[in-house]
Amino acid sequence: MSLHKARIIAFEEVLEEDVVDIEKLRKLAFNGIPDDKGLRSLVWKILLLYLPHQKGSWRTTLIEKRQHYNHYINEIIVSPGGPTDHPLNISPDSSWSTYFKDNEVLLQIDKDVRRLCPDISFFQSATEFPCEEIVNSNGVKRLHKRVEQSVLKYSTLERRGLGVAK
Missing domain, CATH: 1.10.287 (Helix Hairpins)
Structure with missing residues (x-):
């Protein structure tokens, strides 16, 4: 078995547990994270505390985060709201x-x-x-x-x- 495949298996074993062992994951990630099967994005989400350590709550957390993201997109890009009154606003009714x-x-x-x-x-x-x-x-x-x-x-x-x- 190649070294690359062995690293992928090691990551998958750590991620299969119900509660992810962060220390093991950090040690594995220290030498790089393989990009196969979406491992890199998943590991970074866990290490950056975007996802909780408990695997069972990932689905609800992702749904909440995506709702927040969609809310921000709607608030900032789609309908950013009216112009705010700024001290440099040259409008006469400011x-x-x-x-x-x-x-x-x-x-x-x-x-x-x-x-x-x-x-x-x-x-x-x-x-x-x-x-x-x-x-x-x-x-x-x-x-x-x-x-x-x-x-x-x-x-x-x-x-x-x-x-x-x-």
Whole structure:
């Protein structure tokens, strides 16, 4: 008997048991899996835990997995659903489009209010006692946070010799 046929028989013996011995299967598969009689795909399904070790539950597991696969195919390829609203969506009826337009208006209002009376601190900073119903309603981001400008910090550097130091 050839070595190839002996390996096929060894795989078949391990796979014929009611509960597949994973360690034996791993040792056999370490030197390669013959492609005869669909052994390679079956062994990989078991080693990758796609199929359970109990041979009796393979049929039901395969039916479930194929149903999941068909569901994914239907969900993703056949009828992928409507387009989701994305921040880069340029459609005028997109909720993100209105969000960015609102931000532009808020930014302009913020600039105008700060320019109105720059010497009065009321117009320059957020109130210390905001209305709680508005500020903490539905987890909505506070309006002043949407227009808040950030300033980058800087430091001066001096050149000493070949390197740079503060």
